[in-house]
Amino acid sequence: MKMMTIQLGLSATAPCFLSSSSSAHTYRLGSTLLFSKRRRSVSFPRRSLIMPTRFFSVAAASEGNASTSRELAKSFDFSSEERIYNWWESQGFFRPSFDRGNDPFVIPMPPPNVTGSLHMGHAMFVTLEDIMARYSRMKGRPTLWLPGTDHAGIATQLVVEKMLASEGIKRTELGRDEFNKRVWEWKEKYGGTIIKQIKRLGASCDWTREHFTLDEQLSRAVIEAFIRLHDKGLIYQGSYLVNWSPNLQTAVSDLEVEYSEEPGTLYYIKYRVAGGSRNDFLTIATTRPETLFADVAVAVHPKDDRYSKYIGRMAIVPMTYGRHVPIISDRHVDKDFGTGVLKISPGHDHSDYFLARKLGLPILNVMNKDGTLNKVAGLYCGLDRFEVRKKLWSDLEETGLAVKKEPYTLRVPRSQRGGEIIEPLVSKQWFVNMEPLAEKALRAVEEGKLTIIPERLEKIYNHWLSNIKDWCISRQLWWGHRIPVWYVVGKKCEDDYIVAKHADEALEKAREKYGKDVEIYQDPDVLDTWFSSALWPFSTLGWPDTSSEDFKRFYPTTMLETGHDILFFWVARMVMMGIEFTGTVPFSFVYLHGLIRDSQGRKMSKTLGNVIDPLDTIKEYGTDALRFTLALGTVGQDLNLSPERLTANKAFTNKLWNAGKFVLQNLPDHADSSAWETVLAYRFDDEDSILKLPLPECWVISKLHLLIDVATASYDKFYFGEVGREIYDFFWSDFADWYIEASKARLYQSNVNSVASVAQAVLLYVFENVLKLLHPFMPFVTEELWQAVPKRKEALIVSSWPQILLPQHTSSIKKFENFQALTKAIRNARAEYSVEPAKRISASIVASKEVTQYISKEKEVLALLSRLDLQNVHFANSPPGMLASISFFFFNVFS
Numbered sequence: 009m010k011m012m013t014i015q016l017g018l019s020a021t022a023p024c025f026l027s028s029s030s031s032a033h034t035y036r037l038g039s040t041l042l043f044s045k046r047r048r049s050v051s052f053p054r055r056s057l058i059m060p061t062r063f064f065s066v067a068a069a070s071e072g073n074a075s076t077s078r079e080l081a082k083s084f085d086f087s088s089e090e091r092i093y094n095w096w097e098s099q100g101f102f103r104p105s106f107d108r109g110n111d112p113f114v115i116p117m118p119p120p121n122v123t124g125s126l127h128m129g130h131a132m133f134v135t136l137e138d139i140m141a142r143y144s145r146m147k148g149r150p151t152l153w154l155p156g157t158d159h160a161g162i163a164t165q166l167v168v169e170k171m172l173a174s175e176g177i178k179r180t181e182l183g184r185d186e187f188n189k190r191v192w193e194w195k196e197k198y199g200g201t202i203i204k205q206i207k208r209l210g211a212s213c214d215w216t217r218e219h220f221t222l223d224e225q226l227s228r229a230v231i232e233a234f235i236r237l238h239d240k241g242l243i244y245q246g247s248y249l250v251n252w253s254p255n256l257q258t259a260v261s262d263l264e265v266e267y268s269e270e271p272g273t274l275y276y277i278k279y280r281v282a283g284g285s286r287n288d289f290l291t292i293a294t295t296r297p298e299t300l301f302a303d304v305a306v307a308v309h310p311k312d313d314r315y316s317k318y319i320g321r322m323a324i325v326p327m328t329y330g331r332h333v334p335i336i337s338d339r340h341v342d343k344d345f346g347t348g349v350l351k352i353s354p355g356h357d358h359s360d361y362f363l364a365r366k367l368g369l370p371i372l373n374v375m376n377k378d379g380t381l382n383k384v385a386g387l388y389c390g391l392d393r394f395e396v397r398k399k400l401w402s403d404l405e406e407t408g409l410a411v412k413k414e415p416y417t418l419r420v421p422r423s424q425r426g427g428e429i430i431e432p433l434v435s436k437q438w439f440v441n442m443e444p445l446a447e448k449a450l451r452a453v454e455e456g457k458l459t460i461i462p463e464r465l466e467k468i469y470n471h472w473l474s475n476i477k478d479w480c481i482s483r484q485l486w487w488g489h490r491i492p493v494w495y496v497v498g499k500k501c502e503d504d505y506i507v508a509k510h511a512d513e514a515l516e517k518a519r520e521k522y523g524k525d526v527e528i529y530q531d532p533d534v535l536d537t538w539f540s541s542a543l544w545p546f547s548t549l550g551w552p553d554t555s556s557e558d559f560k561r562f563y564p565t566t567m568l569e570t571g572h573d574i575l576f577f578w579v580a581r582m583v584m585m586g587i588e589f590t591g592t593v594p595f596s597f598v599y600l601h602g603l604i605r606d607s608q609g610r611k612m613s614k615t616l617g618n619v620i621d622p623l624d625t626i627k628e629y630g631t632d633a634l635r636f637t638l639a640l641g642t643v644g645q646d647l648n649l650s651p652e653r654l655t656a657n658k659a660f661t662n663k664l665w666n667a668g669k670f671v672l673q674n675l676p677d678h679a680d681s682s683a684w685e686t687v688l689a690y691r692f693d694d695e696d697s698i699l700k701l702p703l704p705e706c707w708v709i710s711k712l713h714l715l716i717d718v719a720t721a722s723y724d725k726f727y728f729g730e731v732g733r734e735i736y737d738f739f740w741s742d743f744a745d746w747y748i749e750a751s752k753a754r755l756y757q758s759n760v761n762s763v764a765s766v767a768q769a770v771l772l773y774v775f776e777n778v779l780k781l782l783h784p785f786m787p788f789v790t791e792e793l794w795q796a797v798p799k800r801k802e803a804l805i806v807s808s809w810p811q812i813l814l815p816q817h818t819s820s821i822k823k824f825e826n827f828q829a830l831t832k833a834i835r836n837a838r839a840e841y842s843v844e845p846a847k848r849i850s851a852s853i854v855a856s857k858e859v860t861q862y863i864s865k866e867k868e869v870l871a872l873l874s875r876l877d878l879q880n881v882h883f884a885n886s887p888p889g890m891l892a893s894i895s896f897f898f899f900n901v902f903s
Contacts, residue, residue, distance in 0.1 A: 080672060080796055084665045086630045089788045093207060096791075101145075101805050102212045104562075108148035108808075114565035115140060115153050116545045116595075117213060118578070119221060121160035122195055123167050126205035128604040128612065128638075128649065129571065131622040134209040135635045136601055136728065137569050141212050142784040143723050146809040152562050153212060154548050156219035157202060159195075161488040161537045162256060162264065162425050168194050168487075184486050184532075191487050205623065210631055210787045212805065217558070219548045221540040222489070229547035230489045230540045231509050233589060238507050242441045243481075245503070249354070249361040249371075250480050252433035253423050254379030258484035259437055261536055263577040264424045272418035274346065276411035277404060279306055282322035282332050290315065290323060290335070291411050293346025295418055296356070297404070298396040300325055301385045302374040303333055304364060305352040310337035312348050326409045327400065328386070338363060355434050373434045393431070438482035438491060438533070445584035446473040452583060452593045460598045461726055462644035465572060472576045479581075481536045488534030494518065497527035505531075542581040545594035554590075565595045572600035572644055599726055600644050607650035620649055632786035633657040639728045639785055660736065661789055664782070667744050668793040671775045674755050675768055678798045683765070688799065690769035695815040703866055705770045706817055707824035708747040711738060712774050713814040714821075719781050720812050728785075735781050743774055746828065753868040772797070777810045823862050827870070830863065834874040843875075850880035857885045 096102065104112060115137055120130055137153060145151040168191045169179050179187050203218070219226060237243045250259040275297045278289040290306060306323045308315040315335075322332040333352075340363065341350050354364035355373040364371055374384045381396055383389045388396045404410035421430040450473050452458040453466055460466045482491060494506045494514035506521075508514035511530065518526045543551070549563050550556030564586070568579060579598055586594030605611055606618040613619065625634050636657045641647035676683030691697045698709050715738045722731040747770075754767035776797065783790040783804050794804035834851065843849065851874075853860065860883040863870065871878040 080669050083662055084630065084789045084792060086626070088792060089208070089210070089626075089631055092788050092791055093210060096212065096803070096805055097215065099803065101803060102153070103214050103216065104150035104152045105806075106150045109150060112150040112152060112562055112566070113141070113144035114151075114562045115567045115569065116548060116565055117153060117155045117211075118570045118574075119156045119158040119219075119541065119544065120202050120206070121163050122157040122199040122202065122220070123160050123163045124157075124202040126202065126208075126622050128620060128622055130202075130206065131209055131634060132601055132604055132638050132647075133569060133571070134206055134211050135638045136599070137567075138209070138211050138635075138787070139639060139728055139784040140567060140569065140599075140726070142787060142805065143809070145212070145805065146780065146783070146807060148808065152214055152217070154217055154219070154565075155203070155206075155211070155213035155215060156221070156544075156548060157199065158537060158541060159220065159222040159488060161483055161485050161534060162258065162260065164191060164195070165485055165487040166256070166425055179486070187486055208623065208626060208631065210635065212787075217548070221537070221544075225550070226540060226543070226547045227489060229543050229551055230535065231492050232552045233539075233543055233585065234492055234535070235507055235509065236589065237440060242444065243438060244441065245436065245438050245505075247434055247436045248439065248478075248480070249358060249432050250435050250437055251421070252377065252431045252435060253425075253428060254377065254431055255426060255428045256423070256485075257377055259435060259480055259482065260423060260425075260430065261480075261538060261577065263538070263574065265421045265430050266424050267419050267421055270418050270420045272416050272420070273413050274416035275401060275413045276347065277326060278409045278411060279323040279326065279349075279351075281318060281335075282324055284321075290318065290349045291347045292349045292351045294351055295416060296353075296397070297400050298381065298385075298388075298393050299353040299356040299374060300351060300400075301328060301381070301388070302353045302355045302372040303351050304354060304369045304372055305333050305367075306335045307338050307341050307350045307352055307363070308335065308348060309341040309343045310339060312341075312343050315349065326404060326407070336367065338367070356432050358432055361432070371434055375431060375433055377433070377435075379431060437480045438493075438535075440479040440481055442476045442479050442584070445588055446476045446580075448587045449473055449580060449583040452587065457596075458583060458593045458598065459596065461600065465575060465600055465644060469575060469580060473580060479536075481539050482533040483536055484532075485534050488537065489540055491531040491533050491535060493531040494528040495531065496522060497529060538577060538581060541578055542585045543589070545582055545586060546590055551590065563590065563594075564592050567597045567599060568595040569599040569601070572602060575600060597726075602641060602644055602646035604638070605646050605648050607648055607652070609646070609648050625654060629654045629658040630661055630788070632789045633661050635787075636660065636732060636785050640732045642729055643726065660740070661786065663740060663744060664778075664786070664789060665793070667739070667748060668775065668796065670748055671771045672796055674751075675772060675798065683761075684799060686761075686765045687769045687772065690766065690773070692770075692773055693811065693814055695817070698815055698817055698820075701766065701770070703820060703824055703827065703862055704747060704750040704869060705766060706820040708742060708774055709770060710816040710818070710821050711742050712777055713816045716777065716781065716810045716814065717812050717816075720809070723784075731781075732785055735778070735785075739778050739782075743778065747771075747774070749873055750866075750869045753872045757868055757872065776800075779804060780807060780810050826859065827863060827866060831870065831873045834876070838875065845875070848875055848877040850877050850882075852882045852884065854884045854886045860885055 117137065118133055124130070141151050141153040165179075168187070171194065172179065172182070172190065182190065199220075203215075206213075234243065251262065251265050252258075253260050272295055274293050274295055276291050276293050277297060277300070278291055280286075281288045281290060290308075292306065294300070303325050308319065310316075310319070316337075318335045319337045321335050323335050325331045325333055336352075340359075341348070352360045352363060352369065354361040354369060354371045356375065361371070363369070372384060374381055375393065376382050379393050380390055381388050381393065385391075385396065388400065391399065401410060401413070422428065423430055450470060453460065453469065460469060492507060492509060492514075494508060494511070496504065496506075496518055506514045506517050506528065508517055511528075514528055514530075515526075518528050540547070545565050545568070546559070546563055549565075550559040551563075553559065568582065570579060575598075579600075582594050586592065603611070606616075606620070608618075610616060610618060622634065633654055634657075637649065637653050638647065676687060678684075692709050698706050701709065715734060718734055719731050722728075722734070751767040751771055754763050776794070779790045779794050783794075787805065791804045794800060794807075830853070838849070853863065855863065864883045867881055867883075868878065870876065871881055
């Protein structure tokens, strides 16, 4: 027999350091492990316990009831998610209910493209918005999550054109009406795919209010908005520089242009100075020599001494038969780029365009809409832009005007739809004058009417609105909202047009002005998809009919959640349009999430082969694990997604399920009404009640109440990552690793029914509240477990949120921390001295009277958790000022 003594600095307030007198090792009881790892103490095989066989109630699909009777499965079956979802929807749980409150929580879903297929970006916004909706619903607020899809003009038209091409049919052969008929047929057949996939994620939307941006109600809103803006002089037609897609033959929005770093060439070309000698020239460097035919000036920096003598003179544009352009100075010229001399081609470069507008320079266009050069290019007319680049350089070399060319990394604008290089091109389009609208949107944030989360993105919002450009809203497509403008046949001046809600009204207006024999035709263009999306928060609620029931009840909405990458293209425009048409901001909060990247922080792309498919992820890890992983990100910051994270959170799902099995297995038999009456009689909502509990029970109840307060406050602030981590830590470390293990001393080692019943009541109370706190994150597994709890009739999705500000006994928390410190010290000592896990050892614990008093009351729990011989655990009071100590007696350990 050998003895080891450990001294502990145990007090009534906190655990201290532990040091072994028979070893040089020091045990430090510091902070817990990082959240990403399981926070586990040294573990030992637990004694086999005989447990009664039970059957439990588990959710099953039926029209009027959520549960049937069968044994709780070994693990949560992911295939049951569809059954649970269908039951929720069939019971009407997704529709707003005014039974418990009158302050609605309303969140419009960012409408995914009708052509879309679920990706991780969708999974992110669905997860976050569903968390908000489920939390608000449980808090008793009438909750409306408005779903819908976007008609996605360019994307949808391309999909159908490709489908027709496979049949050998061109869009132009069908004509506009027949083509649009085919698009509608395609939409009806395939357009619901993205909605079905969103439902797989657990989205608790009110599908009875689902909208499509081209449905009748929203189309009426779009026309009304156009007419009102036009009547106020905020919509106009003009020729300006836009992003042009030569293949699609339409203007495209900034959002549909993606920039990529690509290898290219920097060309150095001589521009002779008019009136100078043959050797008097300026050398310019350009990446696009084919646009020199559209040059209207050559610019240098006003403080560049190399070229100051040329300012005010004329340069001769090469290959243009001697066309002269002025040599000007401007401080925006970069002296360090190329030679410091810049060619100004405002018809084909955004920077040059704004410089030309500022200086009053003319604008030349050398490009046709199909990407070939027009007659301004002379001999190069009719050739493709990239073909001209090669031929022109060859010709410049022959004439001695080519100086050199060198490799250069280009920032290339490519179409999001097809990948072609976008051409800046002057085109006649419809525009919205944004400055007057932007001023009101800026004030909304300044005056606190609109809150942007995270706050740091307010600066970006303010900067963009303070430097806003007019919005090109017309697209040269067939699919979309037709611009409600008509022209008179035979009138050469298209400035003389008619704006009307429909053709009959337009014809009536035309007859009033031009006589009854007048003929009219509608503008062929459609509106930018983002125009209808900008009206989404109020058009989906009935606007322009402001007397509609939904508009009166649910507008303005509460929250707009979306990715930070469309803060300007969508969010800011909704704010502007909402204020303009309804007189108020369309939502009170904007929550902006980051992008999802791979484990290395790279953008997901097919080229890199790092795309993680959410549907495949759901099959392997379950929806709840995916949602929990996505929700743990920091608001506004990108999230690196990895299989390791998903695996860890799948383990969390399993841990929750296994804890549920333990709790359910140790509750009274369903038919034992007397036992259930005893369990349900326990109350934990006042301090006197919890002070009567044994230490482990008082501790776990106090920690739970603290968690409820912290989690609720974080939910209210939309700090979902913090909520998830707090719940995870409590459930895994406090409840599963400590209290469940401690409860076994009550359930299996006590012959007193009242001792077992208090453990049953606490297990049930804590577990049910954990399910409630976790439900917004992990709706499926929590609902399944909730339905398995006897004596529960309502669905978890519509249950009441846990009460806050319940009693928390700080002293008991600190006392149990001492108890944990003692248990860990014993476990660590056993591990250091290689004591067999099954070996029961004796121990003598000497501590202050106060400590031994509460530790000794939990002698059975200490013995169970530390593998002590219950009959040989002794306590003694230490003299004042002396450290507590434990003496262990190891029998036949070292022999």
